[in-house]
Amino acid sequence: MIKNIAIVMGGYSSEVNISLVSGNVVYNHLDKEKYNPFRVHILKDKWVALDDESTEYPIDKNDFSFLLGDKKITFDCVFNAIHGNPGENGELLAYFNLVNLKHTSAPYYQMALTFNKRDTLSVVKEYGIKTAISIYLNKGDEVDVDRIIAKVGLPCFIKPNNAGSSYGISKAHTKEEILPAIEVAYKEDSEILIESFLDGTEVSVGVIQYKGETKVLPITEIVSENDFFDYEAKYEGKSQEITPARISEEEKLRVEEVAEKVYKVLNMSGFSRSEYIFVAGEPHFLEMNTVPGLTEESILPQQAQASGISLSELFENAIESALK
Structure with a gap:
């Protein structure tokens, strides 16, 4: 029997338009003889x-179904193509868990953990994974610039803790x-x-x-024309x-070993794409993306x-x- 698949896309973050592109690529490449896919827009003002x-059909949030004429459409599986909130941070996946819907991402807790850069780093460090030196701030905290420089040095990277696609990231040189x-x-x-700047x-x-x-x-090796791999470098x-x-065969084997270890340490499943910088031949973990770009040009x-x-x-x- 052909399975009904909901491809969720959009979201509530700055990445909404990128997600819509990714979701449409998934829709266009699924075998219509095996699946009956529907694009589902999850937006702040409508599902x-x-x-x-x-043509748009409102989603019934009680069971994530909709009416097509007089026929109720329910889904066998959800393909998650939402970058950022609420698809990549676990919120939507917790809802799917409540309504007993299978999906293509990791469980909601793993998604929430990996979307939080600070918490992800705190876990992988315990397993001996090398990372940059970092400082964490909440909005409203006192900012001691001299203390920041003393700990992480210059240049340094300043980034949102819960965001993707390099939105809000800056490299401070002074x-x-x-x-x-x-x-x-x-x-x-x-x-x-x-975070401290890693040169490699x-x-x-x-x-x-x-x-x-x-x-x-x-x-994949990343060579940015800009000062770092920012939004323009990623998408323009x-x-x-x-x-x-x-990279050398030794470096290749080492980063493969570390990347697989990180995936397992974080209890991941489904897609992931992580960034590393080599310093003195040793890969340093930066972050993990669990809903990476899915266009023909995207890295994964x-x-x-x-x-x-x-x-x-x-x-x-x-x-x-996911169905298994």
């Missing part, structure tokens, strides 16, 4: 399912740039992270569940994404294709893994 003509950068970060989140090769490592096993995908062509990365799909996995196979595997 609606769309038909092929983009003491005078720190306070304005903090204000930029606070526009995205009430919690921020200030940056790589992105996809780790997924594929056919019942944990699979590390080919590694201001970077080179080189797969496979131009590039890595999958380099591994011989098409977009259709990648998305179908996520659904079949």
Whole structure:
């Protein structure tokens, strides 16, 4: 029997438009002979399912169904394509758990944990994973710029604790740039992270569940034309994404080992893409994305294709893994 699949996209964060693009790519690549997919927009002002003509049908939040004419449509599985709040931070997935709906992401607690950069770092450090030196601030905390510099040095990165797609991130080169950068970060989140600058090769490592096993995908080297891998570099062509990365075999094996360990330590399932910077040959973990970009140009799909996995196979595997 053909399964009804809800592809949720949109969200409540600055990443809403990126999510809509990702969700439509999933919709276009799913095999319509195996699945009956519906795009579902989860937006601040409405939850609606769309038909092929983009006619909107309100979602009944009691059981995540909708009426198509006089027929009630329920779903066998949800494909999560929401970057940020509420899809990547666990909120929507906790709701799916309550209404007994299977989905393609990790359990809601793991999603909430990995979306919080500070808490993720605190867990992986306990397992010997190397990271940048960091300071954590809540909005309203006293800001001692001299203490920040004494701990993390200059330059340093100032970023929202709970945000994605490099929104709100700044690289401060001088003491005078720190306070304005903090204000930029606070526009995205009430919690921020200030991290030391790691000078080395940056790589992105996809780790997924594929056919019942944990699979590390080919590694991508990130070469930004900008000062760092910011929004413009990620989405407006201001970077080179080189797969496979131009790193030594020893470095490749080491970062694969660390990335798989991080995935398992955090009890992950489904998609993940983590960023690392090599310092003296040792990969330092930056953060994990659990709903990475899913367009044809996005890093994780590039890595999958380099591994011989098409977009259709990648998305179908996520659904079949969730259904099992």
